[in-house]
Amino acid sequence: MIRRLDRLQVVLAAMLASLGVMTVFSARADWQRQVVWVIAGAAIYVAATTFDYRRLRTVAPALYGGMMLMLVGVHLVGHTALGARRWLAVAGFPLEPSELSKLVLVVVLGAYLARTDRIGWRAFAGALGLAAAPACLVVTQPDLGTTLVLAAVTFGMLFLGGARPVQLGSVLTAAVVMVPSLPNLLRGYQQRRLEVFLNPSLDPLGAGYNLIQARIAVGSGGMFGRGWLHGMQGQLGFIPERATDFVFATFAEEFGLLGSLVLLTLFGTLLIRVLRSAGVASDRFGELLAGGVFAMILVQLLENVGMNIGLLPIAGIPLPLISYGGSATITTLAGLGIVQSVTVRRRRVVHEEPLPINGQESLLGTITRRAQA
Amino acid sequence: MSELPLQLGGVAPQPRWSLRLTAAATLAVLVIGLLAVKLAQLQVTDGSRLAAMAQANTIRHLVLEADRGIIYDRHGAPLVENSPVWSLVVVPAGLPPAARDRAEELVLLARLTGVAEEKLAAQLLNADPFAPATVKANLSQADELAINERLPELPGASIAQRSIRRYGEPMVFGHVLGYVGPIDSSHVKSLRAAGYQPDEMVGKVGVEAGLEELLRGTDGWADVEVDARGQVKRVLETQAAVPGHAVYLSLDAALQRATAASLAAGLARDHKTAGASVVIDPRTGEVLAMISLPAYDTNLFTRGISQADFSRLLNDPDKPLLNRAIAGQYAPGSTFKMVTATAGLQEGKITAETLLACPPYINVNGWIYHNWASYSLGRMNVARALATSCDTFFYQVASMVGDVTLARYARAYGFGTAKAIEMPGVTAGLVPDRIWKQLQCGVPDLNSDECRWSEGDTITFGIGQSYLLTTPLNQAVYVATLANGGHLLRPTLVHEVRDASGRVVQTQKAEVTSDVPASAGNIQSVREGMRQEINPPYHMNFWFRASGVPADGGGKTGTAQWGGSGLDLPTHAWFVFFAPYAQPEIALSVFVERGELSEVQAAPIGVDITKFYRDNLSSIRRQ
Numbered sequence: 001m002i003r004r005l006d007r008l009q010v011v012l013a014a015m016l017a018s019l020g021v022m023t024v025f026s027a028r029a030d031w032q033r034q035v036v037w038v039i040a041g042a043a044i045y046v047a048a049t050t051f052d053y054r055r056l057r058t059v060a061p062a063l064y065g066g067m068m069l070m071l072v073g074v075h076l077v078g079h080t081a082l083g084a085r086r087w088l089a090v091a092g093f094p095l096e097p098s099e100l101s102k103l104v105l106v107v108v109l110g111a112y113l114a115r116t117d118r119i120g121w122r123a124f125a126g127a128l129g130l131a132a133a134p135a136c137l138v139v140t141q142p143d144l145g146t147t148l149v150l151a152a153v154t155f156g157m158l159f160l161g162g163a164r165p166v167q168l169g170s171v172l173t174a175a176v177v178m179v180p181s182l183p184n185l186l187r188g189y190q191q192r193r194l195e196v197f198l199n200p201s202l203d204p205l206g207a208g209y210n211l212i213q214a215r216i217a218v219g220s221g222g223m224f225g226r227g228w229l230h231g232m233q234g235q236l237g238f239i240p241e242r243a244t245d246f247v248f249a250t251f252a253e254e255f256g257l258l259g260s261l262v263l264l265t266l267f268g269t270l271l272i273r274v275l276r277s278a279g280v281a282s283d284r285f286g287e288l289l290a291g292g293v294f295a296m297i298l299v300q301l302l303e304n305v306g307m308n309i310g311l312l313p314i315a316g317i318p319l320p321l322i323s324y325g326g327s328a329t330i331t332t333l334a335g336l337g338i339v340q341s342v343t344v345r346r347r348r349v350v351h352e353e354p355l356p357i358n359g360q361e362s363l364l365g366t367i368t369r370r371a372q373a
Numbered sequence: 374m375s376e377l378p379l380q381l382g383g384v385a386p387q388p389r390w391s392l393r394l395t396a397a398a399t400l401a402v403l404v405i406g407l408l409a410v411k412l413a414q415l416q417v418t419d420g421s422r423l424a425a426m427a428q429a430n431t432i433r434h435l436v437l438e439a440d441r442g443i444i445y446d447r448h449g450a451p452l453v454e455n456s457p458v459w460s461l462v463v464v465p466a467g468l469p470p471a472a473r474d475r476a477e478e479l480v481l482l483a484r485l486t487g488v489a490e491e492k493l494a495a496q497l498l499n500a501d502p503f504a505p506a507t508v509k510a511n512l513s514q515a516d517e518l519a520i521n522e523r524l525p526e527l528p529g530a531s532i533a534q535r536s537i538r539r540y541g542e543p544m545v546f547g548h549v550l551g552y553v554g555p556i557d558s559s560h561v562k563s564l565r566a567a568g569y570q571p572d573e574m575v576g577k578v579g580v581e582a583g584l585e586e587l588l589r590g591t592d593g594w595a596d597v598e599v600d601a602r603g604q605v606k607r608v609l610e611t612q613a614a615v616p617g618h619a620v621y622l623s624l625d626a627a628l629q630r631a632t633a634a635s636l637a638a639g640l641a642r643d644h645k646t647a648g649a650s651v652v653i654d655p656r657t658g659e660v661l662a663m664i665s666l667p668a669y670d671t672n673l674f675t676r677g678i679s680q681a682d683f684s685r686l687l688n689d690p691d692k693p694l695l696n697r698a699i700a701g702q703y704a705p706g707s708t709f710k711m712v713t714a715t716a717g718l719q720e721g722k723i724t725a726e727t728l729l730a731c732p733p734y735i736n737v738n739g740w741i742y743h744n745w746a747s748y749s750l751g752r753m754n755v756a757r758a759l760a761t762s763c764d765t766f767f768y769q770v771a772s773m774v775g776d777v778t779l780a781r782y783a784r785a786y787g788f789g790t791a792k793a794i795e796m797p798g799v800t801a802g803l804v805p806d807r808i809w810k811q812l813q814c815g816v817p818d819l820n821s822d823e824c825r826w827s828e829g830d831t832i833t834f835g836i837g838q839s840y841l842l843t844t845p846l847n848q849a850v851y852v853a854t855l856a857n858g859g860h861l862l863r864p865t866l867v868h869e870v871r872d873a874s875g876r877v878v879q880t881q882k883a884e885v886t887s888d889v890p891a892s893a894g895n896i897q898s899v900r901e902g903m904r905q906e907i908n909p910p911y912h913m914n915f916w917f918r919a920s921g922v923p924a925d926g927g928g929k930t931g932t933a934q935w936g937g938s939g940l941d942l943p944t945h946a947w948f949v950f951f952a953p954y955a956q957p958e959i960a961l962s963v964f965v966e967r968g969e970l971s972e973v974q975a976a977p978i979g980v981d982i983t984k985f986y987r988d989n990l991s992s993i994r995r996q
Contacts, residue, residue, distance in 0.1 A: 156397070159393060159396075159397070160393050160394070160397060162393070209466075213430075215415065215423065216423045216426045216427050216430065217427065218412070218415050218416060218423075219415045219416055219419050219420050219422070219423025219424065219426075219427075220420070220423050220424035220426070220427035220428075221416055221420075222416055222417070222420040222421070222424060223416065223417060223420070232427050232428075232430075232431045232598075233427050233430065233431070236430075236431050236598065236599070236600040236606060237600045238427075238430055238431070238600075252412070252416065253427075256416060257412060257413055257416040257417060260409075260412050260416070261409060261412070264405050264408060264409055264412075265405075267405065268401060268402065268405045271398075271401040271405075272398055272401065275394050275397055275398050275401070276388045277388075278388075278394055279388025279389050279390055279391070279394050280388045280389070291394075291397070294397060294401070295397075298400070298401055298404060301404070301405075301408075302404050302408070305408050305412075306408065309408070309411050309412055309415055310411075310415075311407075311408070311411050
């Protein structure tokens with residue numbers, strides 16, 4: 001099994017998580033705790049790799065139910081911080097169910113869409129319905145960022161799952177139609193963020209402050225950066241949320257364009273590796289899982305880095321493996337572990353050394369795969 | 374299956390890059406490419422500009438204000454202190470980012486300072502977010518403590534300490550010390566070039582202004598790194614401030630107080646409201662006391678005077694803001710007669726023994742000029758003429774000497790020159806002569822009566838009237854010159870200057886400006902007249918006997934008319950005096966504005982001051 005591992009993916013994840021701990025350390029967040037999260041995430045990664053992802057299909061309904069319970073629970077007994085109710089205390093740890101919901105949605109949609117080879121209108125509507133329920137609970141926390149991630153994951157999985165262009169087109173059209181009514185749907189502070197994104201000087205001390213300071217930090221990093229622990233903006237607290245939402249600004253100030261390009265390259269390679277896993281998956285479920293994780297990481301990378309460099313409006317989304325935070329780190333590592341599990345149990349010749357436990361299912365997977373092709 | 378051989382070795386199978394997977398991969402590459410392009414633009418193209426903004430965010434150049442030098446009296450008693458004042462300073466960027474928290478903090482700040490909340494908000498939100506803004510200056514000690522206690526709840530707010538001048542006895546020392554105040558907008562530019570900060574205090578009046586360069590010191594600076602809340606994290610480079618020099622004035626604090634008290638008591642006795650007195654050491658020119666009444670509280674100015682207070686001072690008919698000792702210009706009256714006497718003797722028009730009549734009046738070209746007495750005082754020599762203050766005697770001498778020569782002697786005694794004393798606003802007074810009078814008129818009408826110097830001008834010049842003007846300071850210098858035998862000294866207010874470490878950097882030395890062009894004998898004859906005036910049988914001696922002060926010295930009273938010419942004009946009262954007679958230690962002038970009788974109103978004040986000096990200081994100063 002070790003031989004079948006996507007070793008490059010392990011290396012990439014490890015490198016990103018190490019850079020994350022370094023940046024969190026530099027941002028004066030609780031880096032030791034982040035190390036604990038990474039270790040916990042690594043354990044879950046190993047467990048997920050060993051665990052046969054195909055068994056997830058059977059537990060998917062239970063996962064979905066659990067996720068919905070937690071999301072409802074957040075609304076009922078959650079902790080409020082920064083104006084949003086996002087946290088649940090689980091065994092003394094603050095847990096952010098909306099983070100976990102990203103991955104749960106990947107599993108649930110994968111299991112649901114894998115039931116059929118083609119996505120008919122019924123399956124299409126069913127998938128949207130499955131995604132809409134948690135999205136509604138998340139957006140009302142309010143947590144616009146995670147909602148966007150859920151939407152992107154759904155769209156990505158529909159796309160990779162083979163949804164017809166007309167179906168994808170209708171989703172996109174609906175989204176575009178929604179945009180004009182967006183200001184009414186957004187909370188006051190979200191509207192403000194949007195306005196300020198369009199014109200940061202509107203409120204240089206309030207909402208625009210974050211944007212301006214993050215841009216200054218990124219820009220002052222220059223080509224080679226100010227050096228680890230030597231970012232002025234970051235070290236002196238001019239970057240807001242410097243360990244979480246704006247962790248990329250902290251990173252880019254200290255490591256410069258060169259470091260940022262290295263980071264982007266690591267992410268890019270990781271994303272391609274994840275897609276590759278989808279390509280070698282032995283069944284449609286595995287392919288969908290890998291595709292979902294891909295979409296999950298890509299949209300978070302885009303939005304987080306995008307808002308840090310003033311390309312996109314501010315939405316509270318962590319940079320996977322880099323931002324401080326237990327739920328996000330563990331979710332990402334668990335997702336990558338599942339992808340690894342897909343890779344390990346990849347498509348292969350029927351007779352070739354069947355895995356002792358899962359040989360039968362592996363055979364089935366390959367057959368399903370053939371049928372699809 | 375074509376992949377079969379590859380899989381046998383456990384090598385990964387060729388992934389099946391379906392169209393959609395390829396599209397997704399392409400999307401990922403595009404997204405990352407877009408981010409990379411934008412990043413490159415930010416970090417390379419805009420990099421230096423944004424780095425400069427980061428620098429401006431975090432590096433602040435602070436000016437470390439130098440302590441202003443302390444001013445002491447000659448014995449080292451401090452006359453002013455630098456006392457701390459606190460102001461509340463807010464760095465807008467340090468305020469909480471959330472609008473609600475910020476509003477809460479503004480409410481709290483408004484409550485603590487008493488400044489209206491809207492005003493606070495307007496001030497802070499329009500300011501440079503990273504520059505400290507003074508929200509309230511001059512916090513009371515109680516406010517300072519209250520706010521200090523709550524600072525942890527007030528991110529962005531801090532308390533800045535400055536020092537301001539506090540004058541110990543402004544009603545006694547105020548006119549001499551003056552005060553400091555904010556720089557006038559008209560001077561901002563020139564002072565900026567000299568390294569002043571726009572909000573710095575600068576000496577405006579008195580020695581605070583006159584000795585500005587000594588007192589000011591050199592500001593230091595520090596380049597510090599501050600965090601987003603304005604807290605100093607690191608000092609990058611610093612240069613300590615050099616405090617200003619300590620100035621030991623020539624004033625004797627005790628004598629200054631006594632002079633103020635004597636003058637105030639004398640004025641009150643005769644229901645007068647304004648006056649001045651200057652006491653000088655005739656050996657060195659050092660000013661031992663300088664008083665101008667009414668005085669005012671100079672402390673009103675150090676925190677920025679209120680409009681009400683300022684207009685009250687400005688509109689007071691007694692002009693408290695005017696330092697009469699240096700800037701009040703009045704006719705000297707009979708106190709001038711020593712100049713006329715010196716001129717007459719030195720020019721050979723009279724000798725010490727020459728006897729002239731002292732009629733009740735003389736007739737010059739049909740104009741009648743009166744003596745103060747309506748009867749003849751008989752023939753007398755110059756000493757007796759001084760002692761009796763016979764006007765008609767000096768009319769004759771002035772006529773013999775002539776206006777131009779008389780003016781020359783007046784100048785030799787320091788009349789008509791603004792003394793180079795260490796404060797601004799010193800006036801010269803006026804020594805007239807025929808050329809001056811013609812210049813007053815301009816070219817067209819040189820021979821009219823207003824323009825042409827008349828014999829009447831000359832003879833009234835001889836008794837200190839005519840157009841002659843002097844100041845209490847000039848009078849003191851004049852009598853000091855008589856006291857020391859004819860050496861005109863530069864008066865000074867500075868005894869010694871020390872730097873911050875206590876090292877003496879400047880010691881005052883007696884500086885003789887010029888000598889009166891008269892023989893020692895002639896000056897002695899004039900002094901003899903002054904000695905006689907305060908001794909029996911003349912009734913001036915009464916004040917000395919009444920006070921128990923030996924009449925050992927020389928004095929001269931003067932009741933000077935002002936406000937035109939004629940018989941019933943208002944007068945000012947003068948008394949000039951030096952003591953002791955043989956080796957004088959003090960020379961003083963006393964001026965009573967609108968005083969009618971110098972012998973009764975001005976002289977007792979001078980005697981009082983002399984008594985204090987003899988009783989308390991003479992022995993000390995002889996050591």
